[in-house]
Amino acid sequence: MTRSTGSGQATVQQRFPNQKPEALFVPQMAKITRAEELTGTDRLFEIELPGKRELGHKAGQFVQVGIFGFGEAPISITSSPSRRGCFELCVRRMGGLTSKLHTMGAGDELGIRGPLGNGFPMEDFEGADCLIVAGGIGMAPLRSVVQTIVANRERFGRMMLLYGNRTPDDILFADDLKAWATDDRNQVLVTIDKPAEGWTGNVGVVTTLFERITLDTSRRIVAAVVGPPVMYRFVYAELSALHIPDEHIYFSLERRMKCGVGKCGNCQINGKCVCISGPVFTGEEVRQFHESI
């Protein structure tokens, strides 16, 4: 148990040992090296830190992206750590800051704080069959998981990716999906919520894809889930029905993280700061916290 030290004695910045305490909120100025429109609302940015310094993130971590005058927003990292010299962010246009970001392109600078949060424990996925469930923009953080699996393919078992979207136009990373599907150790299933012209694939919410996969129950199965808030309960029910143990189910939960460093209280789920203890939580934790899903 920690106790206050009285007269405000500074303690060592244990969580960010390489950072001076006064630099806690000072962003690194990074350069956009490439920007690409993915959908009408989503834009992909390739970003380089000064001197091509590595961000040094884990799959599932996030950064605070800032533009002076517009503020900051937490954005998950969409590229895997295996990518060297740069990283990628997929940004959906939602508010003031993200709208401004959508006007920016190669050569523009933005502020980066991070990597922040815990990320997915990829070591638990190693040797297991990986069930990845993505809904909408949830594909962005999960792409870093899938890329990690694909880049180190022999370390992981089968990978089943279930990806739900509202319409065909919302599907992110279509080229990646196609490329991942060419490996027969991977199964990539995409669905859209309602029938659409020209769409011949599955129609229905993401849980309708569960009947199209066959799991080898003799194998260890690990699941990663990211999607809109409404999705989690339904996916969790499916995963539980498949008898995947809670400790091998990983949910990345979205909250509005303002400071990103466990101070501001905005992202609190009951007693836990999502920016510090999350955003990735196990099924066990999700069960424990009423406010989680």
Add this chain to the structure above:
Amino acid sequence: MRRTAVINEAGLRGLLGRVCETTRLLAPVKRGKASFDFEAVTDPSKVVFDYVRTVMPPKKAIWPTRDAILAFDLPKNKASAVLDETPFVLFGIHACDLKAVNQLDWAMGQRNEVTDAHYLARRKAATIIGMECLPDEYCFCTSVGSCETREGADLFLTPLGDGRGQAPGAARSQSPSYFVEVLSEKGEALTKQASGLRDATSKDEAAARAFIEKKKQSTTLKINGQMTELPDLLDAQYHGEAFQATALRCYSCGTCTNVCPTCFCFDMDDQVDLLLQAGQRGRTYDSCQFQDFAVVAGGHNFRRERADRVRHRWFRKFVYLLREHGEPFCIGCGRCSKSCTAGISLVDVLNSVLGEARKEAVR
């Protein structure tokens, strides 16, 4: 360190006068008819020694309602940290409020193993002079373990005699004296500037003790439970009726959290100057009671019901942070209950939750 002395009122005002000649002095002053607030003072005769509570807690001296953390240059697209290290003296803070400062020191200095240099810079620049007090019907410091806090103060004063110091304009029939606890090097340095200081006798110490006992005995509002048992009892009432009933009265206005000396949730935003050349990234007090506090991009609200937000406030103070830190994030000052538009009493709600929990445990 601890050394004791006695100073009379004239000596104390004289000391404050010398302090504010060289240093920013924040002290309680009268506002309106019956309110008090910490303000920058240049005239020591305006300082009130005898008050029950200020509207806003002394937190705002260390953490202003809007606090710059970065200064940025737009054409250069560069930012640097803003650290306010200007020394100041915070006078007249009560034991409960001092406890709150210690809680904030932990929250901003140590919680989650992250140090907030912006908070700590100002905290280290502070010299704190505490003052004993007598309660009103909203006070409950004896229930939350804050009533005898000395940690974090440089000097602490306890009125001797009848315990009533003199407010400005009051009849000056007698000049009370104050028992002085010198608790740090900074405190020691301050006493060097004081005149009319004498060593304390064991009789003075006993009189100061008697004053504190009087405070404790006259604190009648009580939480019906030990702090250690609160987290489990409240957990059992997560869906309890008391929070629903409170929600029916609450306006979600956020007054309770804004006047709270231990609440530390904040929002961050940028402000740009008119010429679009420079600006500041800063933080402002936020409130978990605001309707949109737990809204995420896309519009989902994780505490949509008012009862969810009401519960969060009590749980944060008496469950989550109590478990994490070992102490409640409530210091019994009564500000929230006194300021509440709907007349909601933190203690009454807590006691009814505890009552329900015990009733159900028996069933």
